[in-house]
Amino acid sequence: MHLQKSARFFLISLLSLPLFLEAEDKSILSEDRLNLFKYSEKQNEENSQKLKKDWINPINLTYSKNYGETYDSTKSMININQPIFKSGGIYKAIKYANASFEYNNIDIEIQKKELIKTATTLLFNLHIIDLNIQKNELLLKNANIDIIRKKEQVLNGFLDTSYLDNAILDANKVKNTIVELQYQKEEINNNFLNIASGDYKSFDLPTLELADEKTFIEKNIELTKTKADINQKDYLKDITVAKYLPTFNANLDYTKYHDTDNNPSITDTTVQNYGLSVTMPIDVRTFNDIETQKIEYLKAKLDLKNKILEEENFYKTKISKIKMLNQKKKIAKDDYELYNSLLEIIVEEKNAELKTQSDVDTLQNSQKIKSIELNIFKLEEQIELLEIYSKIS
CATH class of the missing domain: 2.20.25 (N-terminal domain of TfIIb)
Incomplete structure (x- = not known):
């Protein structure tokens, strides 16, 4: 019952993204995984309080x-x-403690989002494998129909036995594919159970919409973390200077x-x-120590520029992947409609005894395969959208 309630949180839209990410860590992740994050948050809080008091002897x-x-x-x-x-060092030390707390909190949030993304991606992949198994079972049905046809044609002397042999080999390839998919499903399911709070069938799949690039960059949690690092290193630079003052x-x-x-x-x-x-300490290494911290601060600022570029290109790459999947969806949809029109003709010819039931079954199976492929591409698109959402704070 709890899992069924939790599953409803998976249905989200662009506007309810924060709710999705918050609800996910309460539902899809196991209690032990959640407790680890709670301990990390509490530990960060205690470390921050300790850091604020470091100036007190x-x-x-x-x-x-x-x-x-x-x-x-x-x-x-x-x-x-x-x-x-301490020439401003006490004030800066307290500010540094607050900045360090914020940085570590963001880092914990990133780890949590990453685990949620991993669990949700595994959930998508389990459903994709289910669809692929269904697809290959239909391919096997068509392969078995082809074996029967080839067998009749060989027995009637219309075909060489090599054609029947090839048909049998094709069927065996499909059988092996099904066996491999079943193993992959078990492997992915075990990985899912390592971090999830229940069986994958207990959860509904989320429905994600595309976030625009401006929102992705402005609310990007990786960039937020990098900005917090700059803030942290800025205060540390001032603390280092104050260390060598009266x-x-x-x-x-x-x-x-x-x-x-x-x-x-x-x-x-x-x-x-x-x-x-x-x-007031007189230390020959004073200048070197201060310059080192200044360089760390400047490196952090440059890292932000590089990180912005990386995230912009990450978004563009995901958009390209989504466009490619949409093209595949269109092809699968066109094929489905083509099979649908052909099926109407074949059914009429079968009723007129010009075609056999196996002809109808083959086309019906092929049409179902295209429908399954269309659903697979939709789920693959959702995985790409999930990659985008997992980086939004």
């Missing part, structure tokens, strides 16, 4: 017991050396003697020192 607590020849002593110490200003620190040293064993040299059981300090 730990408070050092020490408890010690010292044994001497004359006196023993027990004391506890608190040491704090905390930066309160840092103002608040300092506190607090010592408490709990047991002095009446040691006369310890006049105060509590010692406290606090103040401010300024530090």
Whole structure:
């Protein structure tokens, strides 16, 4: 019952694309797969919070017991050396943590979409294999009809036995194809069950429409990730610069003697020192470190340009593939209509006893084959559209 409800989410249109992608990860993917993504999201959140606090130094607590020849002593110490200003480094570190969180979140979303796409593609391919098996079963029927004809013609002396031999070989090729398709189906189905929440027959197939190139580029999740990487590297560049600028620190040293064993040299059981300090590292590698991060930032910006070009060409390639499949669909449709008109003539001739039932059966099977091919091309087109949709955020 749950799977039947989940299956309804597969029926989508261009406007409901976000719903499709969101619903898919709740339905087609198994619970364990979904939980892995939830853990990754939670881990990213915790890492981000940790990164935001990286500028805060730990408070050092020490408890010690010292044994001497004359006196023993027990004391506890608190040491704090905390930066309160790092030439903008603290602000940039928090910004970097937020940018890193966003980048990793997008990366997790991409992984999730990729797994959804994989599961849905396997679902399409399972249905395509079912259609191919049906197609080859019809081809086998025609091949068996041809064997019967050739056998009669050979027995009547109209044909050489080589023609019958070739007809038998053709039938055997189709039989082997069916066996191979059945194996392929089992292999793909096992891969599907590795990530899916149920049997492939429990899910309806999605119906996708073509997204325009502008929408594809503007909402492209790969480009969004690349932009987030630029943002991340920009803040990291500023953090690197701030690392070599002055840092103002608040300092506190607090010592408490709990047991002095009446040691006369310890006049105060509590010692406290606090103040401010300024530090600035002098490092011969400063320029190199800063330039390296600047170069990483510039590389990320160039990577965005290249990525835009790649995604534009990816879209064009998919459009070309879809056009090719549409041409094949037209050919299959024309052939179907041709067989339909021929079938009407053959049925009339059969009724007039000019043709046999096997002639009618052969044409009917051929017509059904063209209908199946048309459906296969439609599913193959949907797979190409899925490739486009899986990249849209």
